[in-house]
Amino acid sequence: MPGVVLGPARYGKAENRVVRVVREGRTHHIKDLNVSIALEGDLEETHTLGRNDKVLPTDTTKNTVYAFAREHGIASAEGFALLLARHFVAGRESIHRARVRIEEYGWDRIEVPAAGTDGTADDASAPGTGKPDPPRHSFVRSGRETRIAQVTVEAGSCEVLAGLTGLTVLNTTASEFHGFAEDRYTTLEETSDRILATEVTALWRYADHLSGADSGPVPDGDPTPDWDARWTAARDHLLTAFALTHSLSLQQTLYEMGGRVVRRVPGVAEIRLSLPNRHHVPVDLTPFGLENDREVHIAADRPYGLIEATVLREGATARIPPDLTNAL
Ligand SMILES: O=c1[nH]c(=O)c2[nH]c(=O)[nH]c2[nH]1
Numbered sequence: 314m315p316g317v318v319l320g321p322a323r324y325g326k327a328e329n330r331v332v333r334v335v336r337e338g339r340t341h342h343i344k345d346l347n348v349s350i351a352l353e354g355d356l357e358e359t360h361t362l363g364r365n366d367k368v369l370p371t372d373t374t375k376n377t378v379y380a381f382a383r384e385h386g387i388a389s390a391e392g393f394a395l396l397l398a399r400h401f402v403a404g405r406e407s408i409h410r411a412r413v414r415i416e417e418y419g420w421d422r423i424e425v426p427a428a429g430t431d432g433t434a435d436d437a438s439a440p441g442t443g444k445p446d447p448p449r450h451s452f453v454r455s456g457r458e459t460r461i462a463q464v465t466v467e468a469g470s471c472e473v474l475a476g477l478t479g480l481t482v483l484n485t486t487a488s489e490f491h492g493f494a495e496d497r498y499t500t501l502e503e504t505s506d507r508i509l510a511t512e513v514t515a516l517w518r519y520a521d522h523l524s525g526a527d528s529g530p531v532p533d534g535d536p537t538p539d540w541d542a543r544w545t546a547a548r549d550h551l552l553t554a555f556a557l558t559h560s561l562s563l564q565q566t567l568y569e570m571g572g573r574v575v576r577r578v579p580g581v582a583e584i585r586l587s588l589p590n591r592h593h594v595p596v597d598l599t600p601f602g603l604e605n606d607r608e609v610h611i612a613a614d615r616p617y618g619l620i621e622a623t624v625l626r627e628g629a630t631a632r633i634p635p636d637l638t639n640a641l
Contacts, residue, residue, distance in 0.1 A: 319360050323412075325350035326371040329378045333387050340449040344387040347416040348394075350374040352401055354409040367407035374401070390415040390462035391473055391540035398466035410467040414641075417462070419455035423448075457481070460544065461516065461641060474633065475544050476516035478641060482552065483510035483591075488560040508593035508610060509560055511620075513586065514637050517547060517574060520582035520629065538580060547578045563590050563620045571624030582629040587637045590618030 327349040335342040352374070358364040378397065387393045394413040401411035425447040456479070463474040491503035519538070554573040560566045571584045593610040623631050634640040 314361070319357055321353070322356045322360060323351045323353045323410075324356070324368075324371060325352050326375040326378075327351075329375050331378055331382050331387075333382045335386065339446075343420055343452060345418040345420060346387065346390065346393070347418070348378050348397070349414045350378070350397065350401070351412045351414075352408050352410070353412075354405075355407040367405075369401075369405060369408070377401075389540035389544075390417045390460060391464065391475055391538075391544075394462045394464035395466070395471070395473065398464045398471075402466045402468070410465065412463065412465045415462040417460040419458060419460065420452035421455045423451040423453050425451070462540075463516070472632070473519045474516050475519070475540070475547070476514070476641075477544075477548060478512075478514040480513040480515075480548070480551070481510070482513065482555050483508060483593075484556070484560070487558075488566075490562055506607060508607075509563065509566065510591040510593060510612075511563065511588040512591065513551060513555075513570075513588060514641065515547075515551060515571075515574075515584060515586050516633050516637055516641070517578070517581050517584035518633055519543075519580040520626070521580040543578055543580065547574050547581070547584075550574045550577050563588055563618065564622070567620055567622055568624060571622070575624055575626050582626045583623060583631060583633055585623045585633040585635070585637055586621065588620045590620060592617065 329348040329350070331344075331346050331348060333344045333346075335344075350371075352369070355367055359368050377400065381393070381397060381400070385393070385396055394415050398411040398413045401408055427447055458477060458479045458481075461474070461476040461478060463476075465472045485508055486506055488507050488509035489505045490507065491505065493499075493501070493503075521538070550573040551570050554570040555566060558566050558569040567586050567588050571586050574584050575581050592613045594613060595605055595607050596609050596611055598605040598609065621635070621637070623633060623635070625631060
């Protein structure tokens, strides 16, 4: 096509929903994932000439997700993403880069009291035994929180990002906001005691699985990291920092949260946080002759302040895309 060239292109199958059951006798476990594959490489003639010889069908990438879930199991979202991304790049010369993004939805086991312990006769029993034996195959979705893993593999490098979205937190005190800049449109009153609430979206990058200036050769850290332990530690540190910080602004709280993860979770070089400030405004009850000393609030869902920043290990390079909410 005269005067026209192909820019960056990628393709794959997005949002493959896979639920994997593991059975240990009567005790079952599940992993519930949403897996998106994006491949890049030698796609010029595919677009310009309609040649498909280098196009591994998106349908095949979908099938690979399900086959790998069966063959390899899903130990962790990060591990499964690594397996898939490496497979697509290793298996085909024309594919130079594979990005696998996984959202994981959490399920908690429904803990049922043993039969007979709550005074009713109709509880579950193991068949044939008549003995109390609560089910080990029942689950309840654990809130709106979603775990994220995103792995990008290309020749000689491998980037592992992990994170979460939908982690909603609130402090009823230990939050102040004053001393801010003012102009003729400023009406906000200073406060030394307010509710601080936000819904955390966080994405952090492990440097020990990446070749790059801030990480050394691949891998310079633990060759088989315990991704689950690291993810759980990062989540715990985000919550601990939110709870422990006496906040002078959500910006300062963000820095404390990110800094704690970078300093304490093995391998983390960088974390990006997106924190909507979910304003809780004390209601004026004086028309009803009532005092309201920060007891009754309107929880305003819109508009919200949007506080976003990356916190880095000293010397590391910022690589996580700034616009997390669109990137995810
Ligand atoms: O923690 C805050 N940071 C701000 O930048 C800001 N702006 C605002 O109106 N309220 C707040 N709160």
